[in-house]
Amino acid sequence: MKPSSAVLTLIAAAALSLASAVSAFSAEIKPFQQEAFAAAQKAGQPIVVDITASWCPTCKAQKPIIDTLAKSGDFKDLTIFQVDFDSQKDVVRALGANMQSTLIGYRGTKETARSVGDTKAASIEKLFQSTAM
Template identity: 30%
Template sequence: MKMSIKKTHATITITVMMVIALFGNQIYMNLRPSDPILPGWEEYDHAKFEARLAAGEPMLVEVYAPWCPTCLKQHEAFEELEDAGKAPNVRAIRVDFDRDIAFRNKYNLNYTGTLMVFKDGEYIAEGAGLVSVEKINDFVSFYFPDA
């Protein structure tokens, strides 16, 4: 009987360790809180966004989710830019992938970690997977050369 309990305990321990090894990062990403919004950024608000769009205001939009590894890397890159005093000088808005479904549907977005450019009242471009300071800088500089 004691041998059977020890085998069961060992089996459970090994199983738990395997689950953590295989899925630990996914579990963490799904349980971690949202990254704090960066200085100068704002959370998406439909009415404000539409008013700015109608006024032709240039905007950089990030489609974000706390469980997204790409979003985490993008956030870290934007933090580096902020710390270096090189944050984009353009209206920056963070859209919550899970909450702002109407926005996603309007722009046919199926992925997180997407940066979008709006100028002169139009949706101009998007970039996905931009996770380094250099790639983000290149993207922003291309569409907002004065930013």
């Protein structure tokens, strides 16, 4: 028995609705832009800056941990700004970072935690938690 187009449309609409609901409970991950970062800080938002490089094995190990935490409802208000270590050297310097695989937590303009090279889910989660209001 072949499903009708109405049933397929209903299934597609349900999937889209579910995807929208999940994203409403997820942290936002976006490329670092100074204006957006400054606005989030001024608004007092919880922020994590992820300084990453495509060639970095530690960054690759951090990525699934960050993605999992971002999708958890615990951090739905968090914004994660990704800084490209190779192409955004000015931002890396301005943030006082020396290497890729650096994670920096903020609550508004206040730095709450910093780690370099950490690939332990529990301690990365603790850094995320430090940003909570």
